[in-house]
Amino acid sequence: MTTDDTELAKSLYEALAPAEDGPDEIGPDDTAEQHPWRITDDRQATWALRKYAAYLAKVAEVDRLRSVELDKLDQWAEAAKASPARQAQFMFVKLVQYLRDRQAADPKLRRVLLPSGIVKATKSTKLVVDDADVLLEWAEAQGIEDYVKRPPAEARPGEIKKALNPEAVEQVYDADGDPVTAPNGEPLTRRVPVTRDGDLVPGVRVVVADNYTIEASALPGDE
Numbered sequence: 001m002t003t004d005d006t007e008l009a010k011s012l013y014e015a016l017a018p019a020e021d022g023p024d025e026i027g028p029d030d031t032a033e034q035h036p037w038r039i040t041d042d043r044q045a046t047w048a049l050r051k052y053a054a055y056l057a058k059v060a061e062v063d064r065l066r067s068v069e070l071d072k073l074d075q076w077a078e079a080a081k082a083s084p085a086r087q088a089q090f091m092f093v094k095l096v097q098y099l100r101d102r103q104a105a106d107p108k109l110r111r112v113l114l115p116s117g118i119v120k121a122t123k124s125t126k127l128v129v130d131d132a133d134v135l136l137e138w139a140e141a142q143g144i145e146d147y148v149k150r151p152p153a154e155a156r157p158g159e160i161k162k163a164l165n166p167e168a169v170e171q172v173y174d175a176d177g178d179p180v181t182a183p184n185g186e187p188l189t190r191r192v193p194v195t196r197d198g199d200l201v202p203g204v205r206v207v208v209a210d211n212y213t214i215e216a217s218a219l220p221g222d223e
Contacts, residue, residue, distance in 0.1 A: 095119045096212045117216030126207045135203035 039045050099119045103109050111120030129135060 092212075092214060095214055099212065116218075117214060119212070119214050121210040121212050124209055124211050126209070128205050128207055129203060130205060131203035133203070135201070138202050 039048055096119070099109075099112055099121060102112060103121070110122070111118055
């Protein structure tokens with residue numbers, strides 16, 4: 001080994017050796033800005049870089065273990081809740097069917113109040129645009145700018161819906177032209193897109209649907 005090789009090995013050894021004058025244990029409240037220790041030469045800087053990499057490796061290992069445990073926890077949670085979630089959905093469907101059966105005899109019934117909770121239905125109205133071109137052409141001809149969003153020309157169902165007459169309904173007829181009746185014998189009607197001024201809005205239809213919700217409480221032993 002030459003003198004140069006010896007000096008190089010010595011330099012590497014010193015660079016990799018722990019810094020004897022490095023900082024003591026860094027406490028949770030210590031900050032680098034306030035700590036009195038400073039790096040004063042390449043040996044200390046090299047040691048600090050190694051410590052920096054080692055600390056980051058520990059952080060990465062903790063994150064890896066956390067990810068593994070979270071994956072296990074997620075898998076456990078999905079398996080644990082699969083059966084009760086499926087059974088809850090089963091009961092939900094049966095309770096909705098029960099309310100619908102009650103509504104068949106009493107169309108004005110919107111909820112069933114029971115000792116353990118409530119099964120209720122709320123109506124929602126949605127405007128479906130079937131032919132945007134026809135609707136936009138009509139809106140432009142009427143000069144109803146609120147119905148159209150520019151640019152580009154696009155239907156605005158929300159604005160149209162606000163302008164409709166909520167009381168506008170029409171009788172529903174079957175394929176033979178005979179009026180359809182509801183289970184309680186009353187005429188079956190449907191909403192029609194008519195403005196409050198009586199103008200039929202083309203290219204759209206009103207869809208009215210029941211949304212069912214359940215509020216319930218369980219007693220010990222019900223699970």
